[in-house]
Amino acid sequence: MKNLMYLFLASFVLCVSVSAQSDLTSRGGSVMQNGVKLKADQVRVIMFDDRAALKQYNSGRSMAVVGQIISLPCACLLGWDLGLRLGGAEGNGTLLAVGAIGTAVGLLIAVPGEMKIKKSVQMYNSRAGKNTSYYQMDFGLTPSGGIGFCMRF
Numbered sequence: 001m002k003n004l005m006y007l008f009l010a011s012f013v014l015c016v017s018v019s020a021q022s023d024l025t026s027r028g029g030s031v032m033q034n035g036v037k038l039k040a041d042q043v044r045v046i047m048f049d050d051r052a053a054l055k056q057y058n059s060g061r062s063m064a065v066v067g068q069i070i071s072l073p074c075a076c077l078l079g080w081d082l083g084l085r086l087g088g089a090e091g092n093g094t095l096l097a098v099g100a101i102g103t104a105v106g107l108l109i110a111v112p113g114e115m116k117i118k119k120s121v122q123m124y125n126s127r128a129g130k131n132t133s134y135y136q137m138d139f140g141l142t143p144s145g146g147i148g149f150c151m152r153f
Helices: 002-019 038-047 051-086 093-133
Strands: 024-028 031-034 035-040 138-140 147-152
Touching: 024 093, 035 038, 038 051, 051 093
Parallel strands: none
Antiparallel strands: 024 031, 031 035, 138 147
16 A cells, blocks of 8 residues: 555656646747757657647648758859859859749748747647646557556646
8 A cells, every 4th residue: 555655656746747847949940848959759749739739830840841941952052153153253144043032932931830830839838738627647658669657637
């Protein structure tokens, strides 16, 4: 009986310490917690219970990645041509136009994606404190492939 009471007390302390984590913050398309930059998979695990915030995050992440894939090579083309022109050589007008247009299109996709990520973090933080009025006990597979028991309240 004593061991069961110690186990309950330890699980209570663990749950309280896990729920006392600080809110997520967003800066420039990356998500941080306690000043530590989180990977996309870590953010998805944290936001797993808030489906709306997770959907918003996944959409924003996809847009940001596609925008960066488009804008980075085009910005290199633009910079190459501008560097040639500043160095006194004759530049290529087509290269300049493709670089400028591609960079603009990439930024027009990436910036709203980063804004969606920021909105998903705000959505998650606003709902995270409101879920404390119930308890939930789960037993099953964890995202890392193990077996676990989780008690939330």
